[in-house]
Amino acid sequence: MPFNQSLRSRMLLYLVLILLIFSGIGYWSTGRLLAHSQHNHEQRFAEADLRRLQTLLHSQQQNLLHTLLDYSRWDDTLNYLDTRSSAYLKSNYTRDSLENLGIDLVLFLSTDLQVLEGLHLHDGRLQTVTTHNPLWQQLKPILAQRSQGELNEGIKLVLWAEGTAVQLAIGPITDSDQSQPAAGWLVFARHLDAPRLQRLQSESGVAFSLQANGSPLPDTESGAQIVASDLLKDCLGLSDVRLLISRPLAAQSHLALAERLQLGNSLLILFLATLSVALLLEHLVLRRLSRLQRVAHLHQPAPGEQPVGDELDQLSHSLHSTLNELKHAHRDLYAEVRRDALTGLGNRKHFDECLVLFQALQQRHDNMRTTLYLFDLDNFKLVNDCLGHEAGDHVLQQIAERIRSMIRASDSAIRLGGDEFAILSISDCDELGMQTFAERLLEAIRQPLLIDGIRMTLSASMGIADSKTGMSQDQLLRNADIAMYEAKSLGKGSVAFFSAQMHEQVRERMSIEQDLRAALANGQLEVWFQPIVDPNGRPLMLEALARWPRNGTLFPPDRFIPVAEESGLIDELGMYIARNAISALPRLQAVQPGLELNINLSVKQMLQDDLATQLCTLVDSAQVPRRLVHFELTESAFADHQQNLEQQLFNLASEGFDLHMDDFGTGYSSLQRLQSLPMSALKLDKSFTRQIGQGDERIARVILSLGEQLQMQVIAEGVETETERRRLQELGCPLMQGFLFGKPMPEQELITWLRLHSASPAPATGISRAS
Ligand code: C2E
Numbered sequence: 001m002p003f004n005q006s007l008r009s010r011m012l013l014y015l016v017l018i019l020l021i022f023s024g025i026g027y028w029s030t031g032r033l034l035a036h037s038q039h040n041h042e043q044r045f046a047e048a049d050l051r052r053l054q055t056l057l058h059s060q061q062q063n064l065l066h067t068l069l070d071y072s073r074w075d076d077t078l079n080y081l082d083t084r085s086s087a088y089l090k091s092n093y094t095r096d097s098l099e100n101l102g103i104d105l106v107l108f109l110s111t112d113l114q115v116l117e118g119l120h121l122h123d124g125r126l127q128t129v130t131t132h133n134p135l136w137q138q139l140k141p142i143l144a145q146r147s148q149g150e151l152n153e154g155i156k157l158v159l160w161a162e163g164t165a166v167q168l169a170i171g172p173i174t175d176s177d178q179s180q181p182a183a184g185w186l187v188f189a190r191h192l193d194a195p196r197l198q199r200l201q202s203e204s205g206v207a208f209s210l211q212a213n214g215s216p217l218p219d220t221e222s223g224a225q226i227v228a229s230d231l232l233k234d235c236l237g238l239s240d241v242r243l244l245i246s247r248p249l250a251a252q253s254h255l256a257l258a259e260r261l262q263l264g265n266s267l268l269i270l271f272l273a274t275l276s277v278a279l280l281l282e283h284l285v286l287r288r289l290s291r292l293q294r295v296a297h298l299h300q301p302a303p304g305e306q307p308v309g310d311e312l313d314q315l316s317h318s319l320h321s322t323l324n325e326l327k328h329a330h331r332d333l334y335a336e337v338r339r340d341a342l343t344g345l346g347n348r349k350h351f352d353e354c355l356v357l358f359q360a361l362q363q364r365h366d367n368m369r370t371t372l373y374l375f376d377l378d379n380f381k382l383v384n385d386c387l388g389h390e391a392g393d394h395v396l397q398q399i400a401e402r403i404r405s406m407i408r409a410s411d412s413a414i415r416l417g418g419d420e421f422a423i424l425s426i427s428d429c430d431e432l433g434m435q436t437f438a439e440r441l442l443e444a445i446r447q448p449l450l451i452d453g454i455r456m457t458l459s460a461s462m463g464i465a466d467s468k469t470g471m472s473q474d475q476l477l478r479n480a481d482i483a484m485y486e487a488k489s490l491g492k493g494s495v496a497f498f499s500a501q502m503h504e505q506v507r508e509r510m511s512i513e514q515d516l517r518a519a520l521a522n523g524q525l526e527v528w529f530q531p532i533v534d535p536n537g538r539p540l541m542l543e544a545l546a547r548w549p550r551n552g553t554l555f556p557p558d559r560f561i562p563v564a565e566e567s568g569l570i571d572e573l574g575m576y577i578a579r580n581a582i583s584a585l586p587r588l589q590a591v592q593p594g595l596e597l598n599i600n601l602s603v604k605q606m607l608q609d610d611l612a613t614q615l616c617t618l619v620d621s622a623q624v625p626r627r628l629v630h631f632e633l634t635e636s637a638f639a640d641h642q643q644n645l646e647q648q649l650f651n652l653a654s655e656g657f658d659l660h661m662d663d664f665g666t667g668y669s670s671l672q673r674l675q676s677l678p679m680s681a682l683k684l685d686k687s688f689t690r691q692i693g694q695g696d697e698r699i700a701r702v703i704l705s706l707g708e709q710l711q712m713q714v715i716a717e718g719v720e721t722e723t724e725r726r727r728l729q730e731l732g733c734p735l736m737q738g739f740l741f742g743k744p745m746p747e748q749e750l751i752t753w754l755r756l757h758s759a760s761p762a763p764a765t766g767i768s769r770a771s
């Protein structure tokens with residue numbers, strides 16, 4: 001990566017620049033602030049120093065005036081004016097005494113301001129002062145303007161003369177009691193020369209200097225800086241001597257050092273700040289960014305596409321493309337989770353969502369109704385079982401294709417699972433329109449399919465339910481399911497509309513199922529027996545019939561056997577009845593030896609692979625000979641499950657059981673098929689017995705003759721009247737069953753019945769059983 005593009009170098013560069021600018025501003029502003037506050041501080045100190053020095057100088061002057069007044073208001077001094085005796089001067093104004101008093105000049109003036117005498121201490125020697133003395137020249141006009149009274153009080157003056165400041169005190173020469181008017185004036189002067197100033201500086205601790213007012217400020221060659229100044233005051237007010245306070249040299253060098261230190265500190269802080277921010281940036285941001293970027297590189301665009309910009313640009317580019325990919329993946333996934341993988345139709349999730357949508361639409365449009373067409377393929381299981389699941393899948397895909405071609409764009413076609421499909425439609429169709437659509441769809445499904453070179457035709461049964469406002473999804477689905485169930489019971493390829501009555505039936509069926517399950521578990525079912533007799537009424541066989549005492553009455557088998565078959569309870573129920581009937585047989589045979597037992601088998605039971613084995617175990621363990629146990633199968637059962645049933649029939653027959661065809665004549669069996677089955681008896685359905693009673697014997701005659709030809713016994717069911725019995729007997733029917741002889745009875749009642757009827761006379765016609 002070129003340097004100027006590297007985010008790291010650019011960040012570092014910007015960082016240093018920003019820190020430089022900010023620390024420069026910081027340095028400059030703090031410097032200004034410090035200088036300003038230092039100046040203020042110094043100013044305050046300097047002004048205090050000024051006041052202190054003014055006071056000190058003022059008290060020095062005051063002392064000078066006091067000393068002067070001590071001398072001027074003295075008889076000796078007054079005398080001296082008269083006598084002008086040198087003894088007075090010699091004794092009072094010696095070099096030592098003047099030096100002690102710090103006085104450089106003494107002037108004796110006459111009242112009209114003429115110099116009478118003057119002494120000047122110069123370089124340690126006393127000299128006489130002439131009237132040309134420059135100090136006097138300066139003083140004289142000042143004194144001339146002063147009043148007698150002022151002079152009498154004594155005045156203090158400060159003057160600039162001969163290159164130094166001079167403190168002056170002037171007072172009247174008079175007697176000690178001041179009883180006389182002034183005879184002249186006495187003047188003391190003190191030059192504030194360098195040694196004196198030195199002393200004053202060390203006494204006050206303040207660096208200062210004096211200069212004539214108006215003269216230029218002393219040059220700062222020495223480096224000292226003037227920080228404050230003021231004019232000294234005397235009796236006349238402001239003098240022309242200026243007091244200057246200068247910053248000590250040491251302070252100045254400290255200041256310079258402090259400035260250098262501040263600069264050094266600032267640079268050091270700048271360096272450290274740059275270093276730490278750079279390190280932090282590296283650790284907290286850049287390093288992670290590089291890692292993120294490496295990850296992002298994995299998602300880099302197609303080879304050849306050059307990365308643009310710095311790491312962050314590339315990162316954002318990568319994130320952008322990743323987000324795009326995610327968005328697409330999300331869209332695909334969204335569609336995928338709503339799609340049935342096999343057929344491409346919608347799945348249950350799609351169904352739920354569509355239903356919510358359609359119901360919402362329906363609420364807004366009064367004339368609209370949501371309709372659910374629910375259907376499944378009849379006997380689809382057979383396709384799977386016979387041709388395999390792959391072929392089954394092909395069937396489903398082709399059916400889905402047909403559904404897709406039939407529906408409108410606003411409809412939703414869904415595969416709910418297995419071979420169950422649904423079409424959810426919103427329209428203003430009436431029932432007729434729905435019926436037409438349903439029939440067209442079923443017709444399309446009925447068109448032949450070509451699967452693995454095999455041509456097949458499938459049908460579907462359809463239930464249609466309407467969604468009323470406020471109906472839940474579950475309710476709608478359940479209603480359609482009920483209607484589909486009804487359609488199936490109407491026969492393959494039928495359509496049924498849901499009705500409230502259907503719902504009631506389903507509810508009842510469910511309640512029967514629940515109670516039956518409990519009754520079986522609690523052993524509440526009973527087995528009753530109905531005798532099968534010869535034409536003279538002698539019992540030869542017994543038919544075992546299930547009885548269910550429910551809510552105080554006997555619940556009819558015609559109602560609970562179908563429920564048991566649909567719910568799968570029939571296996572348990574069948575074995576229960578068989579077990580109880582077989583175990584009762586020896587007790588019944590004790591009354592009527594040789595009695596045979598007929599047990600009803602449902603077609604659902606016949607589909608159990610191990611049925612024959614189970615029944616053998618049951619019969620053998622009860623030590624009942626197998627030939628005495630017969631199984632009855634309804635003729636209608638053979639219509640649907642021919643193949644499987646035949647196999648089962650042969651199994652049972654080969655185990656030594658007799659098989660009877662129940663309700664014969666109602667199921668339209670093909671005679672050819674009947675011939676091939678291992679049946680030993682036909683049960684003439686009671687509807688034909690009834691016809692005999694009404695004088696129509698045609699079918700009974702045919703069946704009896706068929707039995708004879710096929711060497712099968714015929715048992716006439718439902719014999720209720722003597723006429724029926726007699727005609728059957730005349731027609732040669734060997735066995736009969738019906739209320740005329742005996743109703744189905746519980747075991748104890750049957751035993752009594754048997755005792756009564758076993759002694760019946762032998763049949764007159766002497767029909768014997770076919771073997
Ligand atoms: P099914 O096998 O045809 O049984 C004969 C039915 O005819 C019995 O009805 C019986 O009571 C009735 N019946 C007998 N004589 C007369 C008569 O003279 N006149 C009239 N009108 N009816 C007569 P039930 O017991 O109500 O049984 C009805 C059906 O329920 C049976 O018809 C059978 O298919 C089924 N079923 C009964 N018990 C069992 C069982 O344990 N297993 C199986 N799988 N089915 C059973």
Ligand code: CA
Binds near residue numbers: 543662
């Ligand atoms: Ca029967």
Ligand code: CA
Binds near residue numbers: 662663683685717
């Ligand atoms: Ca029957």
